[in-house]
Amino acid sequence: MGRLEDKVAIVTGGARNIGAVYAKALAAEGARVVIADVLDGSSAARAIEGTGGQAVSVEVDVSREDDTLRMAQTAMDAFGRIDILVNNAAIYLSINRRPFYEISEEEWDRVTAVNIKGVFLCAKAVFPHMRDRNGGKIVNISSNTVMAGTPNFLHYIASKSALVGMTRSMARELGAHGINVNAIAPGLVEHEGQTVPGEISASRVSARSIQRRQVPEDLTGALLYLASPDSDFVTGLTLVVDGGNVLH
Numbered sequence: 001m002g003r004l005e006d007k008v009a010i011v012t013g014g015a016r017n018i019g020a021v022y023a024k025a026l027a028a029e030g031a032r033v034v035i036a037d038v039l040d041g042s043s044a045a046r047a048i049e050g051t052g053g054q055a056v057s058v059e060v061d062v063s064r065e066d067d068t069l070r071m072a073q074t075a076m077d078a079f080g081r082i083d084i085l086v087n088n089a090a091i092y093l094s095i096n097r098r099p100f101y102e103i104s105e106e107e108w109d110r111v112t113a114v115n116i117k118g119v120f121l122c123a124k125a126v127f128p129h130m131r132d133r134n135g136g137k138i139v140n141i142s143s144n145t146v147m148a149g150t151p152n153f154l155h156y157i158a159s160k161s162a163l164v165g166m167t168r169s170m171a172r173e174l175g176a177h178g179i180n181v182n183a184i185a186p187g188l189v190e191h192e193g194q195t196v197p198g199e200i201s202a203s204r205v206s207a208r209s210i211q212r213r214q215v216p217e218d219l220t221g222a223l224l225y226l227a228s229p230d231s232d233f234v235t236g237l238t239l240v241v242d243g244g245n246v247l248h
């Protein structure tokens, strides 16, 4: 019996890379999963079904409210409830890192629309369904770059910093409804979508207390903790999972 038997989880940005690993891990604990991504998430959903789990996918731009409402409705239509929201969708891999004074206003607006407003809209869309059951888990995906002050993508840093404050405020607003709101701040994760040049990987490894490369599976223990009853009395937390790099 998994820890998330009977639960329904929405994973935004779950079509590929780390989000797909989150979706798989939730399903392995018994959750029925909705993969919500601007990309086609059907192959990630099929992969879960191939291992005996239940999953559906829905194409959603998290920066659009009509899309996020449709996302929540898809979950309700498919599975009848929403217990867990993982706010993982973000503009990340497509960012070309450059000094802040070279970032265009348009790029700033798009990154913050997806990475900040998207989290607000997704939480707003699922909230009535969580409130109706007097319970829920919202997990926002921030980044350890916030604590490290990593240079050359200020719009991204601004967006992931916002999630730390939003997590705290939402935790206070939603506690009375039985909803926990926490965040995970991963370090630099190496996966098939992000191959890190050898010298950068080596310098990150040497900065960590636990000196090895970080992979998506390093994050699933923290996610399952924050998505399950194990964390019922934990809220407003940003949990850094980076092998002991920034030691926040």
Ligand SMILES: NC(=O)c1ccc[n+]([C@@H]2O[C@H](COP(=O)([O-])OP(=O)(O)OC[C@H]3O[C@@H](n4cnc5c(N)ncnc54)[C@H](O)[C@@H]3O)[C@@H](O)[C@H]2O)c1
Binding pocket: 012, 013, 014, 015, 016, 017, 018, 019, 036, 037, 038, 039, 060, 061, 062, 063, 087, 088, 089, 090, 091, 092, 093, 094, 114, 141, 142, 143, 144, 185, 186, 187, 188, 189, 190, 193, 194
């Ligand atoms: N990879 C890392 O080193 C790292 C480190 C810290 C935090 N993170 C965070 O982890 C998460 C996953 O990162 P990843 O490495 O898998 O990168 P990724 O770019 O593959 O993941 C982002 C996902 O969000 C989706 N997405 C983008 N815009 C969207 C939109 N408007 N609506 C819906 N979906 C949208 C993408 O299609 C993709 O599936 C992101 O929030 C990222 O900021 C990653």
